[in-house]
Amino acid sequence: MPGTEVRPRQRGSASWTSVLVRRATPFAALAAVFAVQALANAEPVVAFPLYLTVVLLVSLQQDRTESIAVAAVAAIAVLFKPLATAGQASDVAPALLLAAVLVAVAIAMNELTKHSRATAAAAQNKADGLAESERRLRATLESAEVGLALAGLDGRLLETNQPLALILGRSRDELLSTTLGEVIVENDRAAIDEGLALLRSGDVTRWDADTHVVRPDGSAVPAALFIARLPNPIAGDASLLVQLADISARSRAGALRDCVAAVRQIIVTSPGLEAAMPQLLSTFCGHLDWNVAQYWAADADRKTMHVRNAWNASGAALDAFLHARRCARSLCSPSSTAARWLAPSSWPRTGSAACATTR
Numbered sequence: 001m002p003g004t005e006v007r008p009r010q011r012g013s014a015s016w017t018s019v020l021v022r023r024a025t026p027f028a029a030l031a032a033v034f035a036v037q038a039l040a041n042a043e044p045v046v047a048f049p050l051y052l053t054v055v056l057l058v059s060l061q062q063d064r065t066e067s068i069a070v071a072a073v074a075a076i077a078v079l080f081k082p083l084a085t086a087g088q089a090s091d092v093a094p095a096l097l098l099a100a101v102l103v104a105v106a107i108a109m110n111e112l113t114k115h116s117r118a119t120a121a122a123a124q125n126k127a128d129g130l131a132e133s134e135r136r137l138r139a140t141l142e143s144a145e146v147g148l149a150l151a152g153l154d155g156r157l158l159e160t161n162q163p164l165a166l167i168l169g170r171s172r173d174e175l176l177s178t179t180l181g182e183v184i185v186e187n188d189r190a191a192i193d194e195g196l197a198l199l200r201s202g203d204v205t206r207w208d209a210d211t212h213v214v215r216p217d218g219s220a221v222p223a224a225l226f227i228a229r230l231p232n233p234i235a236g237d238a239s240l241l242v243q244l245a246d247i248s249a250r251s252r253a254g255a256l257r258d259c260v261a262a263v264r265q266i267i268v269t270s271p272g273l274e275a276a277m278p279q280l281l282s283t284f285c286g287h288l289d290w291n292v293a294q295y296w297a298a299d300a301d302r303k304t305m306h307v308r309n310a311w312n313a314s315g316a317a318l319d320a321f322l323h324a325r326r327c328a329r330s331l332c333s334p335s336s337t338a339a340r341w342l343a344p345s346s347w348p349r350t351g352s353a354a355c356a357t358t359r
Helices: 011-040 044-061 064-084 089-143 162-168 186-201 248-269 273-288 316-331
Strands: 147-151 157-160 206-214 220-231 238-246 292-298 305-312 338-341 355-358
Touching: 011 044, 011 064, 044 064, 044 089, 064 089, 147 162, 162 238, 186 206, 186 220, 220 248, 248 273, 273 292, 273 305
Parallel strands: none
Antiparallel strands: 147 157, 147 238, 206 220, 220 238, 292 305, 338 355
16 A cells, blocks of 8 residues: 555564474473462372473473473472472472483483484485485486496396487387396397396496397397496395497497408418409408308400309308399390499398399
8 A cells, every 4th residue: 555664574573482482381381280280289299290291292392401491390390399398208209209200301302302303314314315316327327328227136127218228229118128138139148147147146246248239120239238236225235237338330340450451361372363262252251240242253255244252151141142143143144235233232241242234
């Protein structure tokens, strides 16, 4: 309203009033108990449970100074009647004992409350630290460029990131129901099981190997696998940190480098191309993971081509290549005016070539 002065709330005064009421309430309760005791002319032992209740409540809620002050006032209230009536020692002694019990209970309960609060605060700080560590770990999993996962000691995946799902060719939901052994090629599963056994027993805390992971379409991808054992201070057991990196490019580069070195050695030590060709084809297949390699050469009239040397392995890939080669040879005739090589991708993983014709 215009002309109305709005005064800010005096939070300090309200807080002080609340504190004053909280501190004065126990003394008011003691005064009420004492008044009832006096009006009823009851013995201190009758009112003792009420005094003890007030002392216990104060000891659980307030600090040590306030609880001891309330206990001292309660002890005085218990001793007041025997001392005021100049009772005999037999009357004063029980009251004195009850007063001592009130003070001792206040001190003991305050210490227990203080210890329990400290323990609860430490537990809360520990829980906050673990929660923060879990948040950092999740952030690390999501931001890493390599495949990362958390797994149980049995190798079952518990948490995965997107790069790992891309390497394995599966969704993250699918990975949560799989184990490490299920995504490794069959020939390497025994080694993986042995590594997991060493990690479970605690003989090693880290284990790594170069292996091949298998995708749902059956293709194998070379990968560097690293597993570390992580302690779990909450549950008492441990978990595994799994790191998987696609090393296809590195493996390919290493194979090409070794192949080049082997080819140079063959060329240097062979007297000619015809003598070196069988070794060259075998080297190409061995280092580049080809199934079939053939060397085709044109005849003297350069109108037809024939296989001069060949190296192959048995299997479905070879049968498909030989079928394609027969089809290609049927097209090569004296009327052909030119010949060209078909790329090796015409037959996956064969690295071979065949001739086709153009008119």
